[in-house]
Amino acid sequence: GESVGLHLPTLSVQEGDNSIINCAYSNSASDYFIWYKQESGKGPQFIIDIRSNMDKRQGQRVTVLLNKTVKHLSLQIAATQPGDSAVYFCAENYGGATNKLIFGTGTLLAVQP
Amino acid sequence: DVKVTQSSRYLVKRTGEKVFLECVQDMDHENMFWYRQDPGLGLRLIYFSYDVKMKEKGDIPEGYSVSREKKERFSLILESASTNQTSMYLCASQDVAGELFFGEGSRLTVL
Numbered sequence: 653g654e655s656v657g658l659h660l661p662t663l664s665v666q667e668g669d670n671s672i673i674n675c676a677y678s679n680s681a682s683d684y685f686i687w688y689k690q691e692s693g694k695g696p697q698f699i700i701d702i703r704s705n706m707d708k709r710q711g712q713r714v715t716v717l718l719n720k721t722v723k724h725l726s727l728q729i730a731a732t733q734p735g736d737s738a739v740y741f742c743a744e745n746y747g748g749a750t751n752k753l754i755f756g757t758g759t760l761l762a763v764q765p
Numbered sequence: 766d767v768k769v770t771q772s773s774r775y776l777v778k779r780t781g782e783k784v785f786l787e788c789v790q791d792m793d794h795e796n797m798f799w800y801r802q803d804p805g806l807g808l809r810l811i812y813f814s815y816d817v818k819m820k821e822k823g824d825i826p827e828g829y830s831v832s833r834e835k836k837e838r839f840s841l842i843l844e845s846a847s848t849n850q851t852s853m854y855l856c857a858s859q860d861v862a863g864e865l866f867f868g869e870g871s872r873l874t875v876l
Binding site: 660684686688693694695696697698701741743745752753755756757758 | 769800823865870
């Protein structure tokens, strides 16, 4: 989930297990959400997105769930693989004219072989 | 595929030096952004631009300026680098749906 301070929360899972990474967003008016994956030494890469008129969206091995009531977003990764090891963070779009994304601090996913 | 290219992956500069970080995108996106990324703080927006010669301050613009003379190019300038500007700098361009496409990042160390 989200973190405050210098230490990145870490989720450690066994290869083949399912992973769930959580994110609490801040603005009830946000209408677009994205999950990004960032491998060490690289820029963030898009994984999956969801708009506020949806509760769930599925991609290849990934599912994003949106709970607007409690302002909570989760990313589920099925059959986690070593290549999934990375920092994952969510972003929310306040919408309107600015179209700016606000990012969470991220969660480190460590996949154990 | 969208490609966002940052000209320098690693830079080492001295305090007081002027630093230019260049970013080029090839998808004709109007919106471009500069973020810095620090451990535990996530991505923080420095400046963004909606069009050529247009710029808006983000959340932490102090000590930085930007230039957008051409649509495909968005430059971040540190007029006088300081040690607290040691960071990873990420450039991004944005499509009409709102998705951001990032470059590989420029890791700046200021001694």
